Amino acid sequence: MMAITCVDAYRTLRKGNENYVTGQSTHPNTDISAREKVVDGQHPFAVVLCCSDSRVVPELIFDTGIGDLFVIRVAGNVLDDAIIASIEYAVANLGSSLVVVLGHEKCGAVTAAVNQVAGGHLIALTDKINPAIDQAQQQDGDLVDNSIRQNAINMAEQLQKSAPVLRPQYEAKTLKILPAYYALTTGKVAFLKG
Template sequence: MAYSSTHSMTPTEALEKLREGNLRFVDGCTEHPNQDGDRRQSLVAGQEPFAVIFGCSDSRLAAEIIFDVGLGDMFVVRTAGHVIDSAALGSLEFAVDILNIPLIVILGHDNCGAVTSAIEAKRTGNLPKGFIRDLVEHITPSVFAAERRGLTDVNSTVVEHVRETSERLVDRSRIIGDAIEAGRTAVVGISYHLADGQAQIVSGFGLQEA
């Protein structure tokens, strides 16, 4: 499929669609759109997702469910603690540069196990084994950033980590940075609350006023 150079939705419109879906989810009025056979068949030739979600791998954080969307609506990239590595960065750049997706969401959540591990490693000096250590080392700068602001609990640190991840993404990727500057995409940091299902915006780059 030949992808267009622009998307039918603006970053602000894409964010509003996510807000509306999350509100339905919180209120228990989900519509489960775009999840039938007709939608499946319509996507065989290609896709035009309106948002890319870079979220934590936690099983309680299923993006299509909490934003009440369906097939073809989201391009989803997940790592524990939404840690940026080369594969994740390449996937996000593909979403912006090839699929022309107008909105990137960094999606964290309270009581995050990866962030908790980073806090404990920093406190005790004991790093976990294997590649879990690599995850913790990537999150630790966010732990320091939170502490500089007087924040030491896991949920406040999660919010800081979402903000830090958003900034790192924009700083590290020329493709994404250029897309933001051109007004083609925006990056929004969201912290999800497990108990009530609310998705709270905590940071943003490139959003225009409606």
């Protein structure tokens, strides 16, 4: 499979989400031949960093199939070195031209951070989300929802600045890195910038 441009990857995800929202999903690349095509290698056109919440399933939300997306799931869609390295791998070695940081409505990790519920290892997540909460406190509206959106924006901005792999491609406009917000109630993905 030939790599697609970041603009085409963005359009494909938007169209796939439109299919999902309207109940017209096509479920592409889900048959036996699709499975067989990716046995010897993968070429996902996009990376999706999303929450591990069971209600957030990128392959369904964007109406994609086997080998289309490189999905990384972690509560609160936060970054660490292993996650950044995984994204770099997909971009540098697999040809992914789009990275989406997907926050979602009613995110438990962000809610825990807002409510300062941080027992055990949860503090490793909430510490990464706290800057978004600080910014969201200056915004009108619901603190949790604004924090979820701001967290996705912050993580995307960190990736845009990440050297040596991502920043040069982002600045050359061969790679898009976008924050987004998934509404559980409607299924709609809103791209927050870009």
